[in-house]
Amino acid sequence: MVAPFRHIINRLVATLRPVPATTPVVPESPCPLAQPDAVLPAWVADDPVVQKYRALLGDLPWGQFPERPADRPYPGPLPQPRVSFAAAYLVKLQEDKRFMSDLRTYLIEHPALVYWLGFARVPDPAAPHGFDVAASVPTRRQLSTVLRHLPNPALQFLLSASIDVLKATLTEAEQATFGDTIAGDTQAILAWVKENNPKQFIKEGRLDKTRQPVGDPDCTLGVKKRRNAAADTETSPDHPAPTTEAKPATKMQVGVDIFWGYASGIVVTRLPDGTEVVLAERTRPFNESDPSHFRPLMAQVEARLGRRPRFGTWDAAFDAHYVYDYFDQAGGFAAVPFNGGGKRAKRTFAPDGTPLCAASLPMHLQCTYMDRTSGLEPYERAKYDCPLLQPRVTGEPCPCADPHFAKGGCSTTIANTTGARIRHELDREGDDYTRLYALRTMVERINSQAEALDILRPKLRRGQAIVNANTLRYVLINVRALLRVRAAAAAEEGQLTVS
Secondary structure, eight states: OHHHHHHHHHHHHHHHSOOOOOOOOOOOOSOTTTOTTSOOOHHHHTOHHHHHHHHHHTTSOGGGOOOOOTTSOOSSSOOOOHHHHHHHHHHHHHTTOOSHHHHHHHHHTOHHHHHHHTOOOEEOTTSTTSEEHHHHSOOHHHHHHHHHHSOHHHHHHHHHHHHHHHHHTSOHHHHHHTTSEEEEEEEEEEOSSGGGOTTSOOTTOSOOTTSOOTTOTTOEEEEOBOGGGOOTTOOOSSOOOOOSOOOOGGGOOTBTOEEEEEEEEEEEEEOTTSOEEEEEEEEEETTSOGGGGHHHHHHHHHHHHSSOOSEEEOOGGGOOHHHHHHHHHTTSEEEOOOOOOTTOOOOOBOTTSOBBOTTSOBOEEEEEEEEOSSSSSOEEEEEEEOTTTSSSOOOOOOTTOOTTGGGTOOEEEEESSHHHHHHHHOOTTSHHHHHHHGGGHHHHHHHHHHHHTTOSSOSOOSHHHHHHHHHHHHHHHHHHHHHHHHHHHHHHHHHHHHO
């Protein structure tokens, strides 16, 4: 009962507190960024940096950017439009500015860019352009705070818009098949905490999941395993217990290391000219499994394409029956390596879908039940028993002398779905599988671009800031792809004109 009254009292105090004298700002005309048809002053329109970013970012629908509702009562002054901040963060990534202080310095050095981005201008008659650039650019702290509090759906809007603009460059026939073939993967992200630095002495231990790092209260401890080549001796799908010290970020080997951080899942596709673009992305704490990204990512893909993709390729971490079910229901298939893991091996089936025992006899269905504990989502499982002992004893010996026969016969349980059978019977040596799985290089190339944008070791200390920064990275990757597509189209058109 105390918390609601505290909010009411804080709001009353903020309303009644005398407003300190502040430097007036220039009455704002519509934000040039959100008004692409607005006439710019000559010194802004002719600035090469502004021209560069108008070409890179100008096709995004900034005028429709979902701002904070204006009719909601907030204490304090009216905040600056968040659209300017979102565009400034893209500038930060494009210019390879690692810290917010570097971004602020860059903006101060380019007054025309500050004008075009739409930040509120503090007047200064003595300044060359009539406003104080340093006072108009948000402080380092404000830039960091806004990134941390921006709602991610607003940035997902920009990602969706970038996909729409890319799709609009295609012919009608190409749009009908755009996104039919996808590739997905996850990428580990190291948190900016001392626990990831072995040179930092930590008396209590650095890999204790019950001791949250002070530097980042949102990161989690996790393991990145090399799923594409699962060891034959692995007996459990669970992550091994942390037993080794962390390595410095510059020497971290994804696949064998344990560290504090996050994981970014993405889905990518390819344009007809071979350009890869990002269809969906999702960043979560590092202790969440790779398969947990599948459903949310595919929900994003369906929303942006308006349909299900038919073909998908993933690594062995996504070897789950519901992945095969998803693409089978869409009329295609999934190319995923079989992750046997320990004693689990491929099963064989009778024509009617009944699993065969070690002696190649159709097993007897004992029962079906809903499994709500062993997977990420509830699903129906079926239990099968030895056909020589169930439903009645036939008196025949086991043809292969299975050692379980003397103890009641062999039994097995399997997901009662089409995907479970596809998982075991998929021809992973066939041409169709080989061609589709080769397209996993699409996601690897996008991951390389994201690494160049410093996704692996971001200098941020909050989960929401890292989530938002990752979404902006993939927006930038898409608008860069759009720039390349249009440059290639213009070059081709020029060649046709000359010839």
